[in-house]
Amino acid sequence: MKTKKSAGNVLLGNEAMAWGIIEGGATVVASYPGTPSSEIMGAVNGIKSEHGLTIHTEWSVNEKVAFEVALTNSYLGRRSAVMMKQVGLNVALDPLMSSAYTGVEGGFVLIAADDPGPYSSQTEQDSRYLASFAKIPVFDPSSPREAKEMVKRAFDLSEQFEIPVMVRPTTWVCHARQGVPLGRIEGGDGAPTFKKDPQRWAATPRFRYILHKELNRKVREIATKNNPEPVFTPQGAELAVIASGVPYAYAYDVIKAMGQEKRVALYKVDLPYPMGPKIDDLVQNHLQTLILEEPYSVIELQIRCREKVRGRLDLTIPSEGELTPDNVAKAIATILGQEVREIGEPPAGGRKPSLCPGCPHRAAFWALKKALPKGIYPSDIGCYTLGLNLKAVDTCLCMGASINQAAGLYQSFRQAGAEIPPIVATVGDSTFFHAGVPALINSVHQGACFVLLILDNGTVAMTGGQPTPASNGPGKRMEIEKLTEGCGVDFIRVVDPYDVPLLIQLLKEADQYAREEERGVAVIIARHPCLIYGGRDEKREEGEIIIGEECDSCGVCTKRFECPALQEGPQGTPVIVRALCVNCGVCLYVCPQVAIERR
Amino acid sequence: MDLQMVIVGLGGEGIIFMTRVLVEGFYRSGHPVISTETHGMAMRGGSVTSQIKIGDYQSPLIRYGEAGMLLGTSVVEAQRNRPFLREGGTLFMNTDQQGDYCVDATKIAHGLGNPRGGNLVLLGYVLAHLAPAISLEPFLEVVKGLSPERFLSGNVKALQEGWRVALKADKKRRKGKGIRRHG
Ligand code: SF4
Ligand code: SF4
Numbered sequence: 001m002k003t004k005k006s007a008g009n010v011l012l013g014n015e016a017m018a019w020g021i022i023e024g025g026a027t028v029v030a031s032y033p034g035t036p037s038s039e040i041m042g043a044v045n046g047i048k049s050e051h052g053l054t055i056h057t058e059w060s061v062n063e064k065v066a067f068e069v070a071l072t073n074s075y076l077g078r079r080s081a082v083m084m085k086q087v088g089l090n091v092a093l094d095p096l097m098s099s100a101y102t103g104v105e106g107g108f109v110l111i112a113a114d115d116p117g118p119y120s121s122q123t124e125q126d127s128r129y130l131a132s133f134a135k136i137p138v139f140d141p142s143s144p145r146e147a148k149e150m151v152k153r154a155f156d157l158s159e160q161f162e163i164p165v166m167v168r169p170t171t172w173v174c175h176a177r178q179g180v181p182l183g184r185i186e187g188g189d190g191a192p193t194f195k196k197d198p199q200r201w202a203a204t205p206r207f208r209y210i211l212h213k214e215l216n217r218k219v220r221e222i223a224t225k226n227n228p229e230p231v232f233t234p235q236g237a238e239l240a241v242i243a244s245g246v247p248y249a250y251a252y253d254v255i256k257a258m259g260q261e262k263r264v265a266l267y268k269v270d271l272p273y274p275m276g277p278k279i280d281d282l283v284q285n286h287l288q289t290l291i292l293e294e295p296y297s298v299i300e301l302q303i304r305c306r307e308k309v310r311g312r313l314d315l316t317i318p319s320e321g322e323l324t325p326d327n328v329a330k331a332i333a334t335i336l337g338q339e340v341r342e343i344g345e346p347p348a349g350g351r352k353p354s355l356c357p358g359c360p361h362r363a364a365f366w367a368l369k370k371a372l373p374k375g376i377y378p379s380d381i382g383c384y385t386l387g388l389n390l391k392a393v394d395t396c397l398c399m400g401a402s403i404n405q406a407a408g409l410y411q412s413f414r415q416a417g418a419e420i421p422p423i424v425a426t427v428g429d430s431t432f433f434h435a436g437v438p439a440l441i442n443s444v445h446q447g448a449c450f451v452l453l454i455l456d457n458g459t460v461a462m463t464g465g466q467p468t469p470a471s472n473g474p475g476k477r478m479e480i481e482k483l484t485e486g487c488g489v490d491f492i493r494v495v496d497p498y499d500v501p502l503l504i505q506l507l508k509e510a511d512q513y514a515r516e517e518e519r520g521v522a523v524i525i526a527r528h529p530c531l532i533y534g535g536r537d538e539k540r541e542e543g544e545i546i547i548g549e550e551c552d553s554c555g556v557c558t559k560r561f562e563c564p565a566l567q568e569g570p571q572g573t574p575v576i577v578r579a580l581c582v583n584c585g586v587c588l589y590v591c592p593q594v595a596i597e598r599r
Numbered sequence: 600m601d602l603q604m605v606i607v608g609l610g611g612e613g614i615i616f617m618t619r620v621l622v623e624g625f626y627r628s629g630h631p632v633i634s635t636e637t638h639g640m641a642m643r644g645g646s647v648t649s650q651i652k653i654g655d656y657q658s659p660l661i662r663y664g665e666a667g668m669l670l671g672t673s674v675v676e677a678q679r680n681r682p683f684l685r686e687g688g689t690l691f692m693n694t695d696q697q698g699d700y701c702v703d704a705t706k707i708a709h710g711l712g713n714p715r716g717g718n719l720v721l722l723g724y725v726l727a728h729l730a731p732a733i734s735l736e737p738f739l740e741v742v743k744g745l746s747p748e749r750f751l752s753g754n755v756k757a758l759q760e761g762w763r764v765a766l767k768a769d770k771k772r773r774k775g776k777g778i779r780r781h782g
Contacts, residue, residue: 009626010619010622010632142657143633143658144633172635172658172659175635175636175637176633176634176659177619177622177634177635177659178633178634178659179626179631179632246658248657249656249657249658249659250657250660252656252658253652253656253657253658256655257665324660324662325658325660325661326662329662
């Protein structure tokens, strides 16, 4: 059911942060989608159109681009925000490090959303580390309401110290719901003014040294005022828990549920970096201190004397995975010498993730396995990583790596004089724009020979269907055909992956071009709109899909093709789940007995 | 009020809609509330769990053995998630089976001419067990606010009917074991 917008002020954490950005008066907001941060930009755009605001918002081509576009508005004395997921910040690390030195004129807030667990990322890295690495302050909200307030505080702090400021929410802030009071939408900043100052904005190494000194001064000053806030302060507490972010919320609930707020002191850290001197006093004044933070140890490492400190470093808390109310309760109970309530395993079962019924990626992977079964298949980040289930994905490193890894495979085999296997990189359209273009240029220029299968579904599907540079926008639409041609590719074919036989034939031709004839990179663009975010109204052929009598229950369609609409029936014969089947007809090409037909 | 509740079911069943109705309704009733949903990655039809905490809570996650109420839109999911319930907690199920706190919400919704209203019948049924600490009005307001025009009156009726059915069942039970109150 399509629902209307919120009736009250109950907001998702990501929506709350969007309000923080708007109320904070940002005039330029940029982002690249990534779980769990993606809904922030959607909400900013929603508020923008609902209230007729004129702020510039953009889904940029990648995080580095988003960062630099937004940052520059803050060079001009105006407020700006940029949002991304934690691994997205790796892509934007270059401008992050440098902008800490140059500083800003207008408030600049970087929201980097972490994914402890991880639930949908290649690492569970801690963005607060990157804040401390860059020497910029970082807020660590524990709830949606606080996340909104911290975004606004971050703008103020950024402006006061002319320094970029990070806000680092985690999944259970981004995706929690809570009543959040809304404030006034401010008018936004005045006209941009660029104060020419080459020693700052274009500093040479000698001046960079001076900027670094200045940065250190700012950080020291922020640290002096940054001390843990007391929450429970019982007299003579033996244990002090110092926590930030969602682990603070767990600690609060758990200590109360245990009835220990008269015995255990609780302190809350809003700004885990840079920590002030008071935390060392707290540690000295208690028999034991437990530090709760995630996913890594940032507060803990800033404590000078850690003899009495427990946390992730001494493995009181496991040093990987997310914190939970359970392991927080266990740690506190253990330290207090109390009985630990054994908790069951999380509920097993549930279905394993799978591409949607009728997903064009499944058709493309099926064709790939048929055409070049002996191939090596480097792949990339997106829904199509689930091509793993079809055994058509061999590697998944980070955004855009598929193309470089295909080149790496080729160079390695060629250098060794070994027989080169078919190499087929698969990459989604948005990932191709994000980091694939320089990779393709490099591959072509270095003479690598492989097949590049671009899975073009016209959207950033995994994160909720955000637009790509090929979508309609204020400027020109990019065309992947022209782009690959511009990168120097001579073999470019476009095909609808639903036409499985044609795609199989093209893949073989492409492999011949790349491998046997060694003529370079062959590109196939498999273009079909995403079923969820683009193809809903698509016209389908008439007639229902049925399983005929020829079926010998081989299981190819249910296990290897694994369309969720094809499920194993009682005797191992497949049944079609009508509620899920979208009538795409791709399974017609899959059954070796040709038992699946359209009637 | 102090209550932790878990709703379980499958993607596409409207669990998120139910969660929003509850959270916004409690919020409007003046109760502090925080919630969250978990679901599988890029998957339709996978398991969905939503957790709602009403009272002086800071985190949205519920530990095993602490939920006062577990709501299942299907029996399988409800059984699988039973460990969430605390001792004496109540499992509410939408099912055609007989049993305490079982309600055939789907059938009732069909009877109302709103086949998609089963979840709201279940919600009304559950909320009635929290009376008199809460009244249905704020929840009705939220349903009105969140429902698209063409489902509006059907949804309102579904919520009211669930509430009514529960009160009736409660009367019957009262004769036997006495009422069980929550919250
Ligand atoms: S037509 Fe076949 S492949 Fe397509 S959704 Fe239905 S069962 Fe799956
Ligand atoms: S692939 Fe064909 S023969 Fe094999 S189980 Fe499916 S329908 Fe039956």
